[in-house]
Amino acid sequence: MYVAVKGGERAIENAHQLLAHERRGDPAVPDLALAQISEQLTLAVDRVMTEGSLYDRELAALAIKQARGDMIEAIFLLRAFRATLPRFGATEPLDTANMDVRRRISSTFKDVPGGQILGPTFDYTHRLLDPSLTADTAIPAPVLGTVDVSPMPRVTDILGADGLIETSPKENPDLPVGDLTREPLSFPADRDLRLQNLARGDEGFLLALGYSTQRGFGRSHPFAGEIRFGEVEVEFMAEEAGFAVPLGSVTLTECQMVNQFKGSATEAPCFTRGYGLAFGQSERKTMSMALVDRALRARELGEDARSPAQDEEFVMSHSDNVQATGFVEHLKLPHYVDFQSELGLLRKLRKEFEATKDSAAALAEAAE
Amino acid sequence: MRDDDQPLLICEGLSKSYGRQLACQNISFQLYPGEVLAIVGESGSGKSTLLQMLSTQLAPSKGRVSYRMRDGVTRDLAMLGEAERRFLFRTDWGYVHQDPAMGLRMAVSAGANVGERLMAVGWGHYGRIRDTSTSWLERVEISTDRIDDAPKTYSGGMRQRLQIARNLVTKPRLVFMDEPTGGLDVSVQARLLDLVRGLVNELGLAVIIVTHDLAVARLLSHRVMVMKGGEVIETGLTDQVLDDPHEPYTQLLVSSILPA
Amino acid sequence: MNAPVYNFAYLDEQTKRMIRRAILKAIAIPGYQVPFASREMPMPYGWGTGGVQVTAAILGSDDTLKVIDQGSDDTTNAISIRKFFEKTAGVKTTTVTSDATVIQTRHRIPETALNDNQVLVYQVPIPEPFRFLEPRETETRRMHALGEYGLMHVKLYEDIARHGHIATTYAYPVKVNDRYVMDPSPTPKFDNPKMDDCAALQLFGAGREKRIYAIPPHTRVTSLDFEDHPFETYRFDAPCALCGSNTSYLDEVVVNDKGGRMFVCSDTDYCETRRADGHQGAGFGADYQVT
Numbered sequence: 009m010y011v012a013v014k015g016g017e018r019a020i021e022n023a024h025q026l027l028a029h030e031r032r033g034d035p036a037v038p039d040l041a042l043a044q045i046s047e048q049l050t051l052a053v054d055r056v057m058t059e060g061s062l063y064d065r066e067l068a069a070l071a072i073k074q075a076r077g078d079m080i081e082a083i084f085l086l087r088a089f090r091a092t093l094p095r096f097g098a099t100e101p102l103d104t105a106n107m108d109v110r111r112r113i114s115s116t117f118k119d120v121p122g123g124q125i126l127g128p129t130f131d132y133t134h135r136l137l138d139p140s141l142t143a144d145t146a147i148p149a150p151v152l153g154t155v156d157v158s159p160m161p162r163v164t165d166i167l168g169a170d171g172l173i174e175t176s177p178k179e180n181p182d183l184p185v186g187d188l189t190r191e192p193l194s195f196p197a198d199r200d201l202r203l204q205n206l207a208r209g210d211e212g213f214l215l216a217l218g219y220s221t222q223r224g225f226g227r228s229h230p231f232a233g234e235i236r237f238g239e240v241e242v243e244f245m246a247e248e249a250g251f252a253v254p255l256g257s258v259t260l261t262e263c264q265m266v267n268q269f270k271g272s273a274t275e276a277p278c279f280t281r282g283y284g285l286a287f288g289q290s291e292r293k294t295m296s297m298a299l300v301d302r303a304l305r306a307r308e309l310g311e312d313a314r315s316p317a318q319d320e321e322f323v324m325s326h327s328d329n330v331q332a333t334g335f336v337e338h339l340k341l342p343h344y345v346d347f348q349s350e351l352g353l354l355r356k357l358r359k360e361f362e363a364t365k366d367s368a369a370a371l372a373e374a375a376e
Numbered sequence: 377m378r379d380d381d382q383p384l385l386i387c388e389g390l391s392k393s394y395g396r397q398l399a400c401q402n403i404s405f406q407l408y409p410g411e412v413l414a415i416v417g418e419s420g421s422g423k424s425t426l427l428q429m430l431s432t433q434l435a436p437s438k439g440r441v442s443y444r445m446r447d448g449v450t451r452d453l454a455m456l457g458e459a460e461r462r463f464l465f466r467t468d469w470g471y472v473h474q475d476p477a478m479g480l481r482m483a484v485s486a487g488a489n490v491g492e493r494l495m496a497v498g499w500g501h502y503g504r505i506r507d508t509s510t511s512w513l514e515r516v517e518i519s520t521d522r523i524d525d526a527p528k529t530y531s532g533g534m535r536q537r538l539q540i541a542r543n544l545v546t547k548p549r550l551v552f553m554d555e556p557t558g559g560l561d562v563s564v565q566a567r568l569l570d571l572v573r574g575l576v577n578e579l580g581l582a583v584i585i586v587t588h589d590l591a592v593a594r595l596l597s598h599r600v601m602v603m604k605g606g607e608v609i610e611t612g613l614t615d616q617v618l619d620d621p622h623e624p625y626t627q628l629l630v631s632s633i634l635p636a
Numbered sequence: 637m638n639a640p641v642y643n644f645a646y647l648d649e650q651t652k653r654m655i656r657r658a659i660l661k662a663i664a665i666p667g668y669q670v671p672f673a674s675r676e677m678p679m680p681y682g683w684g685t686g687g688v689q690v691t692a693a694i695l696g697s698d699d700t701l702k703v704i705d706q707g708s709d710d711t712t713n714a715i716s717i718r719k720f721f722e723k724t725a726g727v728k729t730t731t732v733t734s735d736a737t738v739i740q741t742r743h744r745i746p747e748t749a750l751n752d753n754q755v756l757v758y759q760v761p762i763p764e765p766f767r768f769l770e771p772r773e774t775e776t777r778r779m780h781a782l783g784e785y786g787l788m789h790v791k792l793y794e795d796i797a798r799h800g801h802i803a804t805t806y807a808y809p810v811k812v813n814d815r816y817v818m819d820p821s822p823t824p825k826f827d828n829p830k831m832d833d834c835a836a837l838q839l840f841g842a843g844r845e846k847r848i849y850a851i852p853p854h855t856r857v858t859s860l861d862f863e864d865h866p867f868e869t870y871r872f873d874a875p876c877a878l879c880g881s882n883t884s885y886l887d888e889v890v891v892n893d894k895g896g897r898m899f900v901c902s903d904t905d906y907c908e909t910r911r912a913d914g915h916q917g918a919g920f921g922a923d924y925q926v927t
Contacts, residue, residue: 016710017719084680091676092642192671192846195774274395321772331844334681338761341683341713345706345743345902348888349805349824352870357799459782481790485797488790495793496786502796502862524797 031076045069054259054288055079059329060086061189061208063258063287080210084330091189098185100243100252104262105162109238111289114163116231116266122160127237128289163234164264164281173233173266173279195321199305202324206300207285209327211293217317218299226303226315230282233266237289261286263294267302270309280309382444384409384550384582385430390439392425399425401606403439409549412576412583414597414614416590416629422606423586424554430584431471431552432461443550466493470543470551474558476535479542480527486513486538487523493546512541516571533564537571544575553585557592569595590629594618602626645692645725651675655693655848659839662850667812668780669763669847677843684717684742685843687759691740694755694839695721700728702736707744707885707902714742733905743806745827747884747906750836752853758821760842763849765809765819785817788860796865805870809860812851817860825859826870826885832857876901879910880917 032039046053046069056068060083068086075081111127114120126132167173177199188204197205206214221227240260243252263284271277282302284294303317304324316322326332383406392400400422407413415423428434430441432453444450446468456464465471473479480489490509491499499505506523513520516537518530527535536556543551556572557565573596576583587593593600593614600617602610602625610623621627643649658672677685695701701721705714709731717740718729730736733748742759750756766776769787779787788809795803808825812818820831821840831838831851838851851857859867875882877898884906886899900917901907 016712016715020712020715084676087676088678092648094648190673192673194671272395321774325773330676331681334683334685335761335844336682337680338682341742342706342711343743343822344887345824345885346806346822348886348902349826349870351888353801353803353805357801360800462782462784484790485794487797488793491793492786492790495789496784500789500863502793503864505793505862506797 031074040073042066042069042073045072051289052077052079054286054290055211055293056082056086057287058290058293059083059208059210060090062086062090080329080333084333087330095190097244099255100245102240102242102258102260104236104240104260105160105165107160107236107238107240107260107262108257109160109236111237112160112234114232114234116163116167116233120163120166122158123156129291162236162264164266167233167266167279171276171278174270174281176281193324195324197320197324202304202320203283203285203297203301205324205327206297209297210329210332211290211296213327213329214296214300215292217303217323218296220315221299221303221317226306226313226318228265228267228280228282228299228302230299230302231266232295233264235261235263235291235294237261237291259288261288261290261294263291263298265295265298265302272310280305382450383407384411384444385584386440386442386450387430388440388442390426390429390436390441392422392429392434393437398606400429400436403608405601405608405611407550407582407584409582410580411599412581412585412597414593414600415584415586415603416588416593416600417603418588418629420605421603423603425606426603427552427554427584427586431465431469432456446549466496467546468548468550470540470548472536472539472543472551472553472556474555476527476532476539479539480535482528483526485524485526486518486530489527489538489542490545493542497546508545509541512545513538515575516541517567531564532560533568536560536568540572540575544579544581547579548581550582550584553583555587556585557587557589565592572596590618602629642724644697645695645721646678647675647689647692651689652693655689658848659690659693659850662839662848663837663852665816666851666855667810667816667818667849669818669842669849671846672848674843674846679716679720681844682761683713684740684759686841686845686848687740687742687757687843688717688720688841689843690757690839690841690848691721691738692725694757695725695727695738697725697727699737700730700735702730702733702739702905703741704739704744704746704903704905705742706887707746708904710904731905732909733903743822743824744885744902745823745830747881747901747903748909750834752835754836756834756836756838758823758838758840760819760821760840760847761844762807763819763840763842763845763847765807765817780816783815788817789862792860792862792865796862802861802865802867808867810857811860812857813855814858818849818851824870824885825867828857828859828867829869872899874899875917876907877917877919879907879915881907881910881915 046065049072052072053065053068056071056079057063057065060068060071067089068082071082071085074085109125111129112122112125114124164173168175186198186200186204188201193201193205222230238259239257241257242255244255246253265282267280267282269277269279280302282298284297284301286293286297300317300323303315304320306313306318313319385407387403387405390400390403391398403426415426417423425434429436432441441453442450443453453461471479481492487506487509490512491505494505494508510520510523513523518534518537522530527538530538557568560568569592575581576596583596585592585596597614599612600614601608602617602623604625610617610621610626617626618630621630655672658670662668662670674685674689677688679685679688691701701718703709703714703718705711708714721727722729733739733746737753738755738757739746740757740759745756764776766779766787769791770776770779779785792802795801804825806824807819807822808828809817810820810828810831820828833854833856834851835853837853840849861867872886876884876886878900881901884901884903887902889898889900890896891898
């Protein structure tokens with residue numbers, strides 16, 4: 009006898025318990041400490057903070073542990089937490105020119121004031137699996153040198169001094185900073201909201217779009233003007249004190265792309281810009297973001313906007329991986345009621361098809 | 377009931393500049409109901425820019441375009457609200473693009489393409505919409521058994537004829553045409569021009585047609601405006617201008633038509 | 637570490653205020669999609685966050701909440717959402733439609749008629765009825781603002797030309813208060829007539845797409861059609877095998893590996909109530925066909 013299916017509640021509880029069990033894995037294996045994740049899976053934590061839009065290494069490490077290493081699941085956890093936090097206001101704009109630089113390179117000049125500093129990078133490693141990492145071997149201390157305190161101006165500022173690159177538009181200090189998480193997005197979007205959307209956008213999505221521009225889908229002749237990585241001070245304007253109070257520092261990666269030059273009847277030609285910024289050491293993300301930022305400026309710069317990376321609505325509506333995964337995975341939810349309607353119509357149409365086929369055959373026979 | 381003494385479209389001092397570049401300079405003319413005006417010139421003459429401004433798709437830098445609406449009142453088109461302008465575009469006006477794919481829904485059936493304007497103004501009876509579409513397909517010489525096919529499956533000439541049907545279904549009084557025969561074979565062109573001429577006469581349409589092809593102008597238009605470098609250098613009755621051009625540039629244009 | 641502290645029904649008061657303002661605007665303009673700043677919720681986008689935010693914004697401590705998915709209280713997502721509100725709001729919950737003051741639903745309208753003391757909150761995946769005809773938001777907003785709905789009829793025309801029928805079986809577009817065309821959410825078209833002149837307030841929440849819309853009580857809601865192809869509600873050919881109702885929407889259940897099927901009410905509360913009142917269906921064994 010058919011009985012309507014019940015027991016969903018118990019099934020969910022059991023599923024959660026099983027999940028917790030799987031997450032822990034073999035109890036003989038030591039439990040993962042948050043410090044281990046934060047110290048040794050640093051770049052994972054950096055990504056989760058960036059796309060989770062929250063700078064907190066410990067919470068990001070917790071999210072990664074709870075999510076069993078699924079990065080987008082971890083980003084989701086962090087975002088959901090962030091949504092509950094009270095908002096005090098906006099910081100003063102960060103001055104990346106005053107960054108405590110740990111790595112800084114430029115592809116546009118052989119040498120620049122402040123020098124090319126390789127820093128910690130995978131760039132010139134040979135991608136050979138290293139079995140010595142299976143054990144905890146002592147790592148020799150890195151080579152030390154004296155800190156070069158000479159100024160390290162941004163390459164784009166150097167170009168800018170000669171008017172060779174467009175000026176970053178001066179912000180109007182009276183205008184409120186747009187906030188993507190507090191206002192629903194509408195198009196066309198201002199650049200501040202666009203950059204916010206890209207900063208928290210999925211790294212893979214932006215990587216693919218940036219790549220597409222290099223292959224001709226909206227080419228912008230990019231050069232990596234500068235990539236710098238290090239600590240930047242965060243300041244908050246305390247109304248009562250009347251001056252900006254330092255809150256601490258964050259580790260950032262900043263990428264400035266120098267792109268196709270542009271001029272007009274009234275202005276001399278100069279290089280154009282693309283900008284990328286992320287928490288932690290996230291070069292792939294910032295470079296992709298800068299390429300896509302520049303692509304999305306196509307219309308503003310009077311260029312033909314025909315490729316996916318140049319399509320503002322397309323890029324910005326689909327860059328958020330938390331939204332994307334929610335909707336893609338929602339297909340797992342029951343849809344049998346609507347499916348029933350489709351079945352009904354399909355059966356009806358098939359019956360009608362058979363009927364016309366039969367009557368056509370009958371006519372053909374009658375005609376013979 | 378048409379008041380043929382009143383102009384349908386009035387263009388006054390229309391200009392367009394991009395920075396220091398003058399695409400159109402000080403164009404003025406009047407168009408009467410049922411009149412076909414050809415704007416001829418080579419590429420870069422400003423004729424397409426002019427058409428865009430006349431059909432309100434481009435804002436002029438200077439000047440004004442006025443149109444006598446169906447209720448008899450002449451309105452400055454720049455003063456129309458967006459809703460009014462879009463409604464005008466869908467009912468009293470037609471716009472035939474050089475590339476029919478720009479003026480059609482390529483993935484939607486021919487019947488729906490022709491019927492869309494009717495549905496947009498509230499026609500709610502499937503049978504009647506379909507019958508109207510069918511009769512229009514006949515009028516533009518498309519076989520009616522293609523009514524359910526999408527224009528993706530049509531030849532270039534058929535697509536263009538379908539575009540014309542889609543525009544004429546709401547009985548517009550003014551139709552803009554941008555190089556409607558561009559990209560078509562000579563024999564296909566001839567057939568299309570014949571069709572257009574017949575429809576224009578039958579329906580009493582006013583037409584502004586942009587073309588680089590003087591033969592098209594001669595076949596279809598009553599009056600012609602010759603453009604060069606953004607200015608109108610010669611204007612008059614088509615036969616007169618083409619048979620006896622005054623300006624050296626016009627003479628050059630006319631003499632460069634190779635005899636058929 | 638910063639341990640979080642949650643407000644009644646999870647959302648902070650600021651957020652609730654923002655959502656209520658959007659709801660009021662939606663009620664003032666029936667069928668119009670009001671943009672709102674959707675928050676990240678503890679369940680994924682696409683799994684009901686819009687409905688949850690609307691419910692959280694209107695829920696009071698004396699409300700009684702019912703949550704259904706596909707018409708049933710016992711499907712996994714309905715349970716998950718009901719437990720969420722039990723935990724964060726501590727409100728009374730019920731499976732009995734007539735006892736609820738707030739009903740959150742995914743893809744069905746309850747069979748039991750609603751009264752003027754109830755609010756029906758729909759979960760909406762894609763609020764824009766034109767979305768699959770015109771992907772650009774900038775263009776669809778303009779079409780709604782100018783009342784340009786020709787494209788919708790083009791789609792219906794195409795269906796009839798191709799299939800002989802309008803081929804939309806769920807999320808069937810409706811015209812609200814003779815002005816805005818609206819997507820009723822993926823409820824089967826069978827449910828469309830229930831929206832017309834409904835005594836309850838109907839609220840629609842789309843979290844991922846960030847839109848809220850509403851149908852105030854006793855508002856005219858008509859399904860789009862042609863005069864000569866009028867909207868037809870879908871009819872099942874046989875009654876529910878369990879309770880015998882021949883007016884409710886039925887789920888098709890495959891009962892054995894020989895393709896045996898039976899049809900039972902999708903609305904579980906409705907079916908149970910009827911059976912408790914003594915109604916009985918024919919059970920499995922009879923021959924069923926769907927029109």
